[in-house]
Amino acid sequence: MPASLGADYNESVNDSNDSVDDQKWGKLFPKCVADPKNSAIFMTRAMYVAFSLILHRRGILSQEHFSKNYITEKVKCMALSFVHENARHIAEQIKNCGEAIRLGYLKEISLVIADNVDDVEAIEVYAFKFHYFKDGRVSAELTTKGDSETPTPVEKLTQLEYMGSGSVRDQLVMLARSIIYLCQKILDPLPSVYAANFRLHFTDDAPDDFKVAGFDSSSTFYTLPEDTQSASIGQLRPGYHGAVIDCASTLMNDAYQAESKLKRHIDKIADILGYHANNTFYSTMDTSDQPDPTQTTSDAVPSESPNNTMEALANRMESTNVATPEKLKKESPKAEKKTTRRGAAIKTSPYKKTRTRK
Secondary structure, X not given: OOOOOOOOOOHHHHOOOOOOOOHHXXXXXXXXXXXXXXXXXXXXXXXXXXXXXXXXXXXXXXXXXXXXEEOOOOOEEEEEOOOOHHXXXXXHHHHHOHHHHHHOOEEXXXXXXXXXXXXXXXOEEEEEEXXXXXXXXXXXXXXXXXXXXXXXXXXXXXXXOOOOHHHHHHHHHHHHHHHXXXXXXXXXXXXXXXXXXXXXXXXXXXXXXXXXXXXXXXOOOOEOOOOOEEEEEXXXXXXXXXXXXXXXEOOOOOHHHHHHHHHHHHHHHHHHHOOOOOOOOOOOXXXXXXXXXOOOOOOOOOOOOOHHHHHHHHHHHOOOOEEOOHHHHHOHHHHHHHXXXXXXXXXXOOOOOOEEOO
8 A cells, every 4th residue: 555644635644733632542542543554553453442342341251351451541441461361362363463454455354253163154243344545535436236225334434534533533432332332232142152263354455375473264254144133333444544343143133223222322422522423334324114223132241151261262262263265355245245144155164262151
């Protein structure tokens, strides 16, 4: 990707005022995310924060894997601890994806939860879906797939302008709050036995032999049951990158209801913090014939589990994360279809992590 700092898509790129004046923010993120290098650094560290929140709030890893951290002076979170050996290895694997982002090779990174260690079909997926902005500019025109007249959240992302580092801070804070609310107030609890790992999908620009440290090649990405519900959690738009973050889950009762509740919650939080709500690209809001969101949902509070089972899960996450190989990568339209429907003809995945709650 171009390394020029002189892009003319937004005057704030060269404006010294385009920075976040927050001491806590500056310890974890670049104060200005307008240029290519800092834009990529921000995206990598945003993944670390988001996946830490999911692993913590969904009860996938136990409390000792996390330590208190700050996004801003107003907002704190529990993040993977660099003191805990297993947590540090998982954080390093997320960090290793930064080079793929910098080069424009990472199309999607997903935290995939399945019933059994070798399942291709997932029960729940949290996905970062990336878009790369040449010279920081939005795409020339918006195109939609198939016969759909309503653009998808990823397609909407291609038209999202960079609005400055302060706006990006707001986007990340709202994403963090959405993750917490989704995991605790909307999703039903995970089953007592499940497997979890990270899976990567590369763009067609990635060389055939491109690898991310800590990830092994695999013939699978993931599939989802036909009745799976999917909700957008948020989006991020630093200077040269963009990502839509969503959750697809069999443990979500209704996507429209989920997104409606998320929107109300985020609007409230934004008002309290004095941040911009950023108009998340919800996937169901353009549909006028959806039912009124009145269905009751449960608090998905994880049950207590012996630490040794969580330790086993954390240990195995160091060696069972996978990336799609050349064949699947080069057939990107089909690969995308495989992630949204049952019955795709793909091979068994070599996943080895299982956590059992007792």
